[in-house]
Structure formats: structure tokens, C-alpha cells
Amino acid sequence: MSARSKAIVILGMHRSGTSLLAKTIKSLGVYIGRDEEMIGPREDNPEGFWEHSEIVDVHEKLLGNLSSSWDTTKPLPAEWWLSEEVVSYRSQIKDIVTGNFSNRAVWGFKDxxxxxxxxxxxxxxxxxxxxxxxxxxxxxxxNVAAxxxxxxxxxxxxxxxxxxxxxMxxxxxxxxxxxxxxxxxxLLEQPVETGERISHFLNIPYNGTERDLMSSLPNSGLRHGNYSLSELRQSQSVLPIVKQIYQLCLSGEDDDYNFNGTDLNASVVSIYNNLEQSAQLLNHERACRVQFYWSGADGQFSEENSSYITVNKSGKLDSYQIRIKEDFGSSLRISLARELAMIKCSKLKLAQGEKEIDLLQSGMVEYVDFLTLSNHDxxxxxxxxxxxxxxPQWVIKKLPPLQGMVTLLIDISCSSKLNEELVTRLQQQRTSEEDILAAIQAMTEQNEQLHIINAKHEETTRITVDQLQMANAEKETLRLAADQLEMRLELQIKELQLLNAEKEETIRLAANQLEKQLETLELLCEERQTLEAKHMSLNQELQAENDELKARVQVKDNKLPRSDQFLLMRQKDQEIEQYRREIAIYTGSMSWRVTMPLRLLGDTARASKRRAKMLVKRMLKWYAIQHNKLTRATGLTGRLSYKKYALIISHTNYLESMGGTEKYIYEQASHLAYNDVGVIQIYPAQSYSLLDNKEGTYYxxxxxxxxxGFHSIGEIVNWLSKLHIQLKMLYTHHLLNWQVSDYLTLYNQAQNQFSFVHTMFMHDFFVLCSSYHMMYEPKTEFSVKQAGERRSCISEIVASSACGKEAAICQSCRYSYQLSEWRQAFQAVLDNADQIVVPSIFVKDTVSAVYRDIAxxxxVKGHLIFNKQxxxxxxxxxxxxxxxxYLGYKMDNKGWQLWERLYKDESLRQSYEFHHAGSQEDYADHVVMHQYSFINDGKMxxxxxxxxxxxDLVLLWSIVPESYSYTLQEAIAAGIPVLTSPKSGNIAATIDLHPELGKVLHSEEQLLAFLANTEKVKCYVxxxxxxxxLEYNHLSLTKEELQS
Structure with missing residues (x-):
């Protein structure tokens, strides 16, 4: 039976050793979360904080919402936890607890x-x-202060x-x-003794392993400050109230009774109430003064033309009205508080009668000593x-003239605290500034590029100037030489002048030639554009001619003689008529009346094959039983590996079979072993009848x-009585092939010796009828006519049970023999169960309709859960x-016959590739086989x-109601749509509830029609x-199951 979950809450002031204490209880076995969920070590705490990051995040946000923080020195407002603004944080804390710790009997946290x-x-x-x-x-x-x-x-x-x-x-x-x-x-000086005291308080085992861990935990080198109690008492800097509180707590450590006594609690209440009252008297928010100046008739601001309001610094938005009886003028100045504060104004209007002027929309507000923040909401x-x-001021000029009394309306708030809204605004402002800086950076880069280009031009100009200067220098040299030798070189100077004139003429001619070449290039470019335009026009004309030709061809086609069309239609009619005749011949020779016996023969052959396999299996089990009788010494001997055990009752060896029940038992055994609980499974050696009382049965x-080995119930009971174990759990998974008398003998003997929790699992409908698939079959000999009478009887049984009577369908069913005795036998089993686990709502509704007293x-606990989407x-x-x-075993009740018809269909094979996941044999060339083992390869x-x-698609066409269906969960985990029929029980119920998982097709014809439309299927998948x-949905282990 389930017990209350226990939460270990570590309290204490920052820097008081709470991290070491959290690490201590974790070492003692208390779950505080996964390592990746913990806040990592930092320079100020290299050993780690051992704080759950989600819890710390919610705490910080909640304190910020309450205008407080971790370093506040005053209590929070009275009954703050009942306010509406705390509701969302309360929900977040609940989600953290249920999402991270709900499946833990003992857990804890620290902040x-x-x-x-x-x-x-x-x-x-x-x-x-x-x-x-x-x-x-x-x-x-x-030491905390240090x-x-x-x-x-x-x-x-x-x-x-x-x-x-x-x-406090x-x-x-x-x-x-x-x-x-x-x-x-x-805790630092006596870690082993303190760990033992904590484990005793928490009722947690404390042995040699835990002692070793405790002795290795403390690191005295991390201690900052080592003041003693006597130094605290003698210190003049510590108030008497602090010394009193510390001494009060120390007395509680030495005496647990005194720590929870009436006198100590009374002292705590008195001191805390005084603390709250002092906070209420001394801690009040300051107010800021906001003064309004209007220019008046003379256009000047003065104290006479002013008024003011007092705004509380609570951050709350309040509304104010200032009545101005004098001439208002054309300007308004609003002087704000001089100290640092965050101001928010959502309304600023001038009202005169019904006329209002919105000053915030005018765009005329100028700011002085006031930093505006981006407003993105x-x-x-x-x-x-x-x-x-x-x-700090707001100035508004060029207002429209107003005569007479005016009312100034303003909604304003003021706060001197750093709150979440201010942080958000500053982040938005920073984002805007970053965008501006990015734009400035881009412009700077462009300017740098222009600067580089300009520098290149300047360098080119400088070179040209240098060349010109050099030329001028040469000219000056020539001129000086000419002056000195004027008489002798006059003719030479004239010749040089003539040569210079010729050079200039040559340069001029070259420049004119370059200009003409440029003009020629421009003409060529214009000519090319003209040619391209002509080419485009020509293409359009060709396209128009092509469209016209197509239209003419269409007109000619429409004018074809109607006789040709008539011949084509006649030819198609003849083809259809021939097809109908062939169908008629086929249906006359291969009708249902002829194929039904063939199908029955096929069913008989398959049943014979199954019976042969069962016969061989029974012979092997019989040989094992006989061999076990002769070698009894090698039977139930030897010591077991665990102290605590769970007894599992089932119908097959979970280590050999691959059915859904065995999959669950295998994972359950692994889960129990992880929690140091061993497993003993008992299952029938042969197929016994539930209501028989035969002797010589073996299990x-x-x-x-x-x-x-195989042993009698008496031998098993005797063996269990000699084992020095603690049997904590009994799990009854299935009683197929059991004698209920043997089961009750085993149960009663175990109950007399052990104290355990009994959980019964219902993997199908075996508790209702020996036809655990709940398929109705007539009592008379099975015939062709009765083939269509096989159907699920669940709905009729549930409806009749709701009226308090037995269903009429059971009277004519071949499984109705001893039905009342069957249910009476199971009633005794159900009465012994502490809890009953079913895999789906579908099973619960069906079973509780018959056994009303067990509802x-x-x-309802599905075998699997979905994780990590x-x-x-x-x-x-x-x-x-x-x-x-096709996913799963090759069984008729799983839709095997339909699968055979699908993969043998020639037309479907043109568009589909067929796969069988879980097949142990290669039965067809055009079906791809895939083997897998959940034991070796895991549940995925x-x-x-x-x-x-x-x-692309998975076919789960069960023709009997499924109580759960592992294969459905595997297909969902793979994200593949499922095709099923309404007869498939929980498969159809699940898809009806979640249509995105697949389709429920009401007949084979509807399935074939869906598959035939391949384009639609491709879009669907x-x-x-x-x-x-996939994770197994284990039952939570209670404290009684885990502890001795």
C-alpha cells in the first residue's frame, strides 16, 4: 500500500554550511535531483551548491515580483503567499515537485x-x-559575517x-x-557522529559505507572565519538579540525535546513578532515630488504658476488631477524627483470641458536629465x-491656446528599486543601442573604405603634382641657363618652344581621339540595348504565333466527326462488358460457398500444426518433470542472492517467451534488482484447468x-518456508494453465509466513472468461454458416452487467460452461489483492462492469510511457x-490472414514494399524479414x-479486442501511423482518442481502397x-517494500 512521500527541506542562512549539509543527506541516500539539474560549482563555492536550478530560478523570480531579494533585511509583506500575483509561482513549484520528485518516497532540496x-x-x-x-x-x-x-x-x-x-x-x-x-x-569537526544523528532522525540506514562517506565529506580549508562561542558572547559589535537567538538554537541542537518545546516556541514567536513590528515602523517607501509649471500669460515659468503632487515610490500607477484656474499659456514644464528613480507615465492630458489634448501623442515632449527607455510593448x-x-524635467512647448480653467490629467508611477520591468526595459534599450551601434559601425566601415579610395586619389594627385613640380624645376633650370646664355642660346630656346608646342598639340589630338572612342562605345551600348529589346519583341511575337497555332489545332480537334467519338465510346463499352463477363464467370466458379471449406481446411491445418507444437512442448516439459523427480537433489537448493524478494505468479517462463506479459515481467525484474529486490517466479509446467483439483501438478x-526445475506446490511452499528472506511483494500476472486451488494454497501459505503487498495485474480478460480474447463462438459444431457468427462479446456483457444480469449471449457460447464457477474462483483471488493494475481504461471499464466491488x-497504469519527444x-x-x-507474432487473431492477402496482391506490390518486424522465418520472397529481441536490444x-x-505504415489488424498492445506503443514511439480495425479493442480506442496516430478502417474493403490511392497515402505519411x-511505467516502491 502506498505511503506519504517525505520531503527533506534544508534551511539556513547563506554561507552557513547548507551546501555541505545537502551533500551529506545526498550521501545518506536522499534523492535531491539529477547532477545535470544542480547549479554548478563557482569560485565562491568550489564544492558545489547542491541546489536544484529550477527551484532557485522560481525563488529569485518570486522575490523580485515581491520587490525583494535574497539580501533583504526586512520580512515579506503579511500573508504575501495568498496574493494573486503569487498563484503562477505556486503552480511552477507544484510542477517542479510532481515532475522531478513524485515517484520518490524520500527526497529533498536546499536553497x-x-x-x-x-x-x-x-x-x-x-x-x-x-x-x-x-x-x-x-x-x-x-563567521557568517566574515x-x-x-x-x-x-x-x-x-x-x-x-x-x-x-x-528567525x-x-x-x-x-x-x-x-x-x-x-x-x-558537522565539520564530528562528521561521522553528526551523520549518524541525521540518519537516525530521518530513519535512514547508517552502516560502514555511510560512515566512510561521512568521514571524507568535510573540507575544513573552505571555512572562512573561525570565531568561537565565547568570542561571540564578548563581541561588542553583535547585538544582544543576535546572541540570544544563536544561544536559543544551540540549546535545540543539544536537546531535541527542548528544540520543539513550548518555551522555545514562545520565545521564537515573541522575537519574530517584534522583528515584524520593527520592520513595519522603520521600513516605509519614500515619496517623490513632481511639480508642474505653466508659462501663463507672460510666457514665463514661476512658482506662482505652479502646482505639485506627491507620488509614492511603490511602483504602482496612480491617477492625479491638477486644476489650473489661471491662464495656462503655451508651455508646460514638469520637474521630477532629483534622486535616481524610474518614472512611468501612461497618461498626460489637458482637459477643458469635453475637449482633451493628449500631450503624449503630440511628439513635443523634450527631456532634460532624463534617460528614456525603449517602449516595445x-x-x-x-x-x-x-x-x-x-x-530632471519634461518640457512641452507650442501648446494650443486655452482660455479659462484647465485640468491636467496624469497617470504616473515612481520606483527606486531595480525590478523586472526595469531590467526588461534596459535590455530592450540595449538591443536598440546595439542596433544603432551596428549601423554606426557599418557607416564607419563605409567611411573607411571611402577614406582609402580618397587616399589613393590623393596619392595619385600627389604623384602628378610631383611630376609637374619636377617639370617646372627643369623649366626653371632651362630658364636660368637661357638667362645666362641668352645671347648664345636664343635660337635653341625658340626651337625648344616650338618642340613644346608640338608636344602639346600631340597631347590635344590624343585627347580628342579618346573622346571620340568613348562616344563610339556609348553608341555601341545603346545599339546593344536596342537589339535586346528587338529580340524580346521577336520572342513575344513567336510565342503569340505558337499560341494561335495551338488554338487552331484545338478548333480542328473539336470539329472531328462525332462518329469517331462514337466508335471510341463503343469500343470502351465492349471492353467493360467483356470485363463484366469474366467477373461473372469467376464468381460462378470461385464463390464464397466453394472457398469457405478451403479456408476451413486451411484453419484446420494451422490448428493441427499448433497442436503438434504444443504436444512437443508438453513432452519436453514432461521429460523435464520426470528428470527432476529422479534428480531431486539438484532442485530447490542453494542460497539466494538478496535479502528482500518479490514473488511473481505467471503462466510462462519470462526468460524464454517474448509475449507482452513476459516483456513487462522482464523489465519489472530488472527494476526490482536495481532496488536490491530479488525475484522468484512460479509458472505451470503443463496446461492445467483453472477449476480442476488434480494431484501431481508441477510448476x-x-x-x-x-x-x-519443476516442483509440486507442496515442495515449493516447503522451500519458501526454509528461506531466510523477506518476501515484500506478491505480483499475480496471469493464472492461465494454473489450478486455482494450487494458487490459493501457495498464497495462503506465503501469507501465513510473510507480510507482503499483493498486486494483481490484468493483461487481458481471463478473469471474465476462459476465452480471454472475449470472442463469442456458438456451442454447436463449427460450420461454414457459423463462420460469420464469431465476434467480440464485450459490449453485450458490459451492457447486461450494468443491468445486474448475465448476458444472453453467454448462454449460447461454447465458453459458458462453468462460467459462474469461473468467476467465483476469481472473486476469491481479487478479494486477496491489495491493488489491481490494468493497462488501459478499456480493460477497467470492462472488468469493473462484472466485478463491481473491485472498482x-x-x-490504470500502461506498461510503457513516452519520454523525450x-x-x-x-x-x-x-x-x-x-x-x-506487419509488427509482431504470426497469429490469426493479429490479422495474419489479411496480411497474407495484402502481400500476395500483385497490384499492391507495384506500389508497396512489405516488411515483417519480428518474424523468425523467411516465408515469402517479396516480404523483407527483420528479427529483433527486446532482451538483447532493449525496449527500443x-x-x-x-x-x-x-x-511508412504499420498494420495492427487485430480481430480480437486488445487489452493494451505493446506493438501499438512501439509504432507510436517510432512516429509511424497505424492502420487498424474497430475490433482491435484498446488499439482502436487509442486511435479514436488521438486520430493523429493512425486510422480506424471499418472493413477490409475500406483498407484496400485507402491503400489503392497511393498519392493520398504518400501525402498522409x-x-x-x-x-x-519508451520507458517502462514501473509501480512506485513504497517505504514498506524498500525497508526491512
Whole structure:
């Protein structure tokens, strides 16, 4: 039977050793979450915080919403946990607890902020029916202050105030709760003894392994400050109230009775109430003054033309009205608070009668010493910003003239705290500034490129100037030489002048030639554009002629003689008539009346084959029984491996069979072994009748994964009585092939010797009828006529049971023999069960309709759960055939005959590729076989196989009601649509509830019609598909099952 979950809550001030305490309880076996969910080590805590990141995140956001933080020195508002703004955080905490710890009998968490937020956690514990256990970690306040000064540079006074608030909150909110106090100094100095005290308090085993772990945990080198109790008492910097609280807690550590006594609780209440009252008297929000100046008739701002309002710094938006009786003028100045504050104004209007002027929409507001923040939300017409200077102001000019009395309407809020909205605004502002900086950077890069180009031009110009200067220098040299030799070289100078003139003429002619070449190139470009335009026009004309020719051909086709059309239609009619005749001949020679006996012969042959296999199996079991009788010494002997065991009753050896029940038992045995619980399985050696009382029956025994032979019930009971084990659980999975008398003998003997929890599993409908598939069959000899009378009888039985009478269909069914005795026998089994587990709602509704008194015991728990969803896109299979797979055993009741007809259909083989996942034989050339083993390859073997081979559709055409269907879960995990019939029980019920998982087709004809439309099927199987990882849905182990 299930017990309340226990939550170990670690409380204490920051830097008080709560991380070491969390690591301690984790080493003692308390689950605090997965390692990847923990906040990692940092420089100020290299050993790790051991704090769950999701819990810390919610705590920080909640404190921010309450305008508080972890380093607050005043209590939170009265009854803050009942406010509407806390509702969402409460839901988040519930989700964290149920998502991470709901399946744990004992779990815990640590975050010092919990001291302040305990009322909210206590309400969550009460709603989820969780028993909280509190461990308060205590450290000398002088050492805490030293650690905070090193890490955060807090003053001694603030650290003492923080320590007082955290410790008093943890003491006050845990009054009348199960709690203990642990000294950090004692945990460091005496880890083994302190670990034993904690384990005794939590009722957790404490042996040699735990002692070794405790002795290796503390690291005294991490201690910052080592003040003693006497130093605290003599310190003048520590207030008497702090010393009193510390001494109060130390007395609780030495005496658990005193720690939960009336006197200590009264002192705690008195001190905490005084703390709250002091906070209420001393901690009040300051107000800021906002003054309004209007220019008046003279156009000047003055104190006479002004008014003011006082705005509370709570951050709450309030509305104000300022009546102005004088002439308002054309300008308005609003002077804000000089100290740093965040201002938000969502309304600023001038009203005169019915006329209103919205000053926020005018776009005329100028800001002085005021930093505006980006406004990206829906309130576009508002002002949000921070006062940053000595005279922060808003100035509005060029207002329309207003005569007479005017009313100024304003909605404004003021806050001096860093809250979530301010952070968001600053982040938005930063994003906008980053965009602007990016644009400036781009412009800078463009300017740099232009600068480089300009530098190249300047360099070219400089070279040209240098060349010209050199030429001028040469000319100057020539001129000087000419002056000196004027008389002798005058003729030469004239010649040089003539030569220079010739050069200039040559340059001019070359320049004219280049200009003409450029003009020629421009003409060529224009000519090319003209040619391209002509080419395009010519193409359009050719296209028009082509369309005209097509139209003429169409007109000619329409004018063909109607006689030709008549001949074509006549030819088609003759082909249709020939096809009808062939169908008539076929139906006359191969009708249902002829093929039914053939089908019956096929069924008979398959039944004979199955009986032969069963005969061989029985002979092998008989030989094993006889061999076991002769070698009794090798039977139930030897010691077992575990102290605690679970007894499993089933119908086959779970190590040999691959059915759904055996899959579940195999995973259950693995889960129990992981929790140090061994498994003993007992199953019938042969097929016995439930209501028989034969002697000489034998049952197989499997213990610790080893087959122990076949033995009588008496031998098994005697063996169990001699074992020095604790039998904690009895799991009855199936009584197929059992004698109920043998089962009750085993149960009663085990119950007399052991104290265990009995859980009964219903994997099918065996408790209702020996036809555990619930298929009606007439009592008379099976014939061709009665072939169509086989059908599911569940709906009729449920309807009749609701009226309190036996179903009429049972009277004519061949399985109705001793039906009342059958159900009476199972009633005794059901009465012994503490809980009954069924895999689906479909099974629960059916069984509880017959056995009404067990409805409260029934728990719906599917064998598998889906984990780690992944969305994949499956492309449309255009370049290959569609792939359809049959998943599971080769059995008629699983739709095998339909599968044979499908893969033998020539027309379907043109468009489909057929696969069989789970086949042990190669029975057809055009079916691809795939073998897999869930024991060797795991529970994802089938889904991985389907994904690997890119299967498009899975056929699960069960013709009997399925109670659960492992194959359905495997197909869903692979993200492959399922095709099924309405007769398939839970398969059809699941798909009806979730149509995206597949299709329920009401007949084979509808299935064939769907498959024939291959284009529609290709569209159906493509697109986004969800895939999952399968995990077994184990029953939670209770404390009584896990502990001795």
C-alpha cells in the first residue's frame, strides 16, 4: 500500500554550511535531483551548491515580483503567499515537485531563500499530501559575517540583520513541525557522529559505507572565519538579540525535546513578532515630488504658476488631477524627483470641458536629465525612463491656446528599486543601442573604405603634382641657363618652344581621339540595348504565333466527326462488358460457398500444426518433470542472492517467451534488482484447468534469473518456508494453465509466513472468461454458416452487467460452461489483492462492469510511457515505393490472414514494399524479414528497427479486442501511423482518442481502397511526426517494500 512521500527541506542562512549539509543527506541516500539539474560549482563555492536550478530560478523570480531579494533585511509583506500575483509561482513549484520528485518516497532540496518563502512551500506540501521534514543548519553569526564580507563586501551590521531574518523565519515557520538543528562547526569537526544523528532522525540506514562517506565529506580549508562561542558572547559589535537567538538554537541542537518545546516556541514567536513590528515602523517607501509649471500669460515659468503632487515610490500607477484656474499659456514644464528613480507615465492630458489634448501623442515632449527607455510593448503612447541629473524635467512647448480653467490629467508611477520591468526595459534599450551601434559601425566601415579610395586619389594627385613640380624645376633650370646664355642660346630656346608646342598639340589630338572612342562605345551600348529589346519583341511575337497555332489545332480537334467519338465510346463499352463477363464467370466458379471449406481446411491445418507444437512442448516439459523427480537433489537448493524478494505468479517462463506479459515481467525484474529486490517466479509446467483439483501438478521455479526445475506446490511452499528472506511483494500476472486451488494454497501459505503487498495485474480478460480474447463462438459444431457468427462479446456483457444480469449471449457460447464457477474462483483471488493494475481504461471499464466491488482497487497504469519527444519531418516518398510493415507474432487473431492477402496482391506490390518486424522465418520472397529481441536490444529495439528502414505504415489488424498492445506503443514511439480495425479493442480506442496516430478502417474493403490511392497515402505519411523514447511505467516502491 502506498505511503506519504517525505520531503527533506534544508534551511539556513547563506554561507552557513547548507551546501555541505545537502551533500551529506545526498550521501545518506536522499534523492535531491539529477547532477545535470544542480547549479554548478563557482569560485565562491568550489564544492558545489547542491541546489536544484529550477527551484532557485522560481525563488529569485518570486522575490523580485515581491520587490525583494535574497539580501533583504526586512520580512515579506503579511500573508504575501495568498496574493494573486503569487498563484503562477505556486503552480511552477507544484510542477517542479510532481515532475522531478513524485515517484520518490524520500527526497529533498536546499536553497537558503526557502527560509523566507516557507509559507508557500507548506501550502504546496499540504495540497500534494507530502510530509515535510526540516533540518536547520546553524553557524556562528560572526563567521557568517566574515564569509559575506569576503564574498559580497557586506557590512557587519547588514550581515547580522540578514542572519537574524533568515534564522528567525526558519524557526517561526517550522513551529509544531518535525525539525532538527545541525551546527555547521559540529558537522565539520564530528562528521561521522553528526551523520549518524541525521540518519537516525530521518530513519535512514547508517552502516560502514555511510560512515566512510561521512568521514571524507568535510573540507575544513573552505571555512572562512573561525570565531568561537565565547568570542561571540564578548563581541561588542553583535547585538544582544543576535546572541540570544544563536544561544536559543544551540540549546535545540543539544536537546531535541527542548528544540520543539513550548518555551522555545514562545520565545521564537515573541522575537519574530517584534522583528515584524520593527520592520513595519522603520521600513516605509519614500515619496517623490513632481511639480508642474505653466508659462501663463507672460510666457514665463514661476512658482506662482505652479502646482505639485506627491507620488509614492511603490511602483504602482496612480491617477492625479491638477486644476489650473489661471491662464495656462503655451508651455508646460514638469520637474521630477532629483534622486535616481524610474518614472512611468501612461497618461498626460489637458482637459477643458469635453475637449482633451493628449500631450503624449503630440511628439513635443523634450527631456532634460532624463534617460528614456525603449517602449516595445502595446503601450506605445507612454513615457518610461530614469532620472539621471540634478534637474530632471519634461518640457512641452507650442501648446494650443486655452482660455479659462484647465485640468491636467496624469497617470504616473515612481520606483527606486531595480525590478523586472526595469531590467526588461534596459535590455530592450540595449538591443536598440546595439542596433544603432551596428549601423554606426557599418557607416564607419563605409567611411573607411571611402577614406582609402580618397587616399589613393590623393596619392595619385600627389604623384602628378610631383611630376609637374619636377617639370617646372627643369623649366626653371632651362630658364636660368637661357638667362645666362641668352645671347648664345636664343635660337635653341625658340626651337625648344616650338618642340613644346608640338608636344602639346600631340597631347590635344590624343585627347580628342579618346573622346571620340568613348562616344563610339556609348553608341555601341545603346545599339546593344536596342537589339535586346528587338529580340524580346521577336520572342513575344513567336510565342503569340505558337499560341494561335495551338488554338487552331484545338478548333480542328473539336470539329472531328462525332462518329469517331462514337466508335471510341463503343469500343470502351465492349471492353467493360467483356470485363463484366469474366467477373461473372469467376464468381460462378470461385464463390464464397466453394472457398469457405478451403479456408476451413486451411484453419484446420494451422490448428493441427499448433497442436503438434504444443504436444512437443508438453513432452519436453514432461521429460523435464520426470528428470527432476529422479534428480531431486539438484532442485530447490542453494542460497539466494538478496535479502528482500518479490514473488511473481505467471503462466510462462519470462526468460524464454517474448509475449507482452513476459516483456513487462522482464523489465519489472530488472527494476526490482536495481532496488536490491530479488525475484522468484512460479509458472505451470503443463496446461492445467483453472477449476480442476488434480494431484501431481508441477510448476516451474525461476529464482535470481536461474531455472530451478519443476516442483509440486507442496515442495515449493516447503522451500519458501526454509528461506531466510523477506518476501515484500506478491505480483499475480496471469493464472492461465494454473489450478486455482494450487494458487490459493501457495498464497495462503506465503501469507501465513510473510507480510507482503499483493498486486494483481490484468493483461487481458481471463478473469471474465476462459476465452480471454472475449470472442463469442456458438456451442454447436463449427460450420461454414457459423463462420460469420464469431465476434467480440464485450459490449453485450458490459451492457447486461450494468443491468445486474448475465448476458444472453453467454448462454449460447461454447465458453459458458462453468462460467459462474469461473468467476467465483476469481472473486476469491481479487478479494486477496491489495491493488489491481490494468493497462488501459478499456480493460477497467470492462472488468469493473462484472466485478463491481473491485472498482476502487483498480489503477490504470500502461506498461510503457513516452519520454523525450522529438519532432521530425518525414519527406514525401516520391522516388521509392511505400513501405508497410506487419509488427509482431504470426497469429490469426493479429490479422495474419489479411496480411497474407495484402502481400500476395500483385497490384499492391507495384506500389508497396512489405516488411515483417519480428518474424523468425523467411516465408515469402517479396516480404523483407527483420528479427529483433527486446532482451538483447532493449525496449527500443522495434521502434529503432522501424525508423532505420524508413517504414511508412504499420498494420495492427487485430480481430480480437486488445487489452493494451505493446506493438501499438512501439509504432507510436517510432512516429509511424497505424492502420487498424474497430475490433482491435484498446488499439482502436487509442486511435479514436488521438486520430493523429493512425486510422480506424471499418472493413477490409475500406483498407484496400485507402491503400489503392497511393498519392493520398504518400501525402498522409509525410510531414511532421512525433517520436518518443519508451520507458517502462514501473509501480512506485513504497517505504514498506524498500525497508526491512
Amino acid at each position: 537558503p531563500r526557502t527560509c523566507l518563502l516557507l509559507p508557500l512551500w507548506k501550502s504546496v506540501f499540504q495540497e500534494l499530501d507530502i510530509e515535510p521534514i526540516y533540518i536547520i543548519c546553524l553557524r556562528n553569526p560572526l 564569509s559575506l564580507q569576503k564574498r559580497d563586501r557586506f557590512t557587519n551590521e547588514k550581515s547580522m540583520a540578514l542572519w537574524t531574518l533568515y534564522v 523565519s526558519s524557526l517561526y515557520y517550522t513551529i509544531d513541525e518535525r525539525r532538527m538543528v545541525v551546527s555547521y562547526d559540529r 502595446a503601450e506605445k503612447d507612454s513615457i518610461i525612463g530614469i532620472t539621471i541629473g540634478d534637474e 516451474g521455479v525461476v529464482a535470481d534469473g536461474q531455472f530451478k 476502487d482497487k483498480i489503477t 522529438t519532432i521530425v519531418f518525414k519527406p514525401k516518398p516520391t522516388e521509392r515505393k511505400l513501405k508497410i510493415a 529495439a522495434a521502434p529503432n528497427l522501424l525508423i532505420k528502414h524508413d517504414i 509525410s510531414g511532421e511526426r512525433a517520436r518518443y523514447t
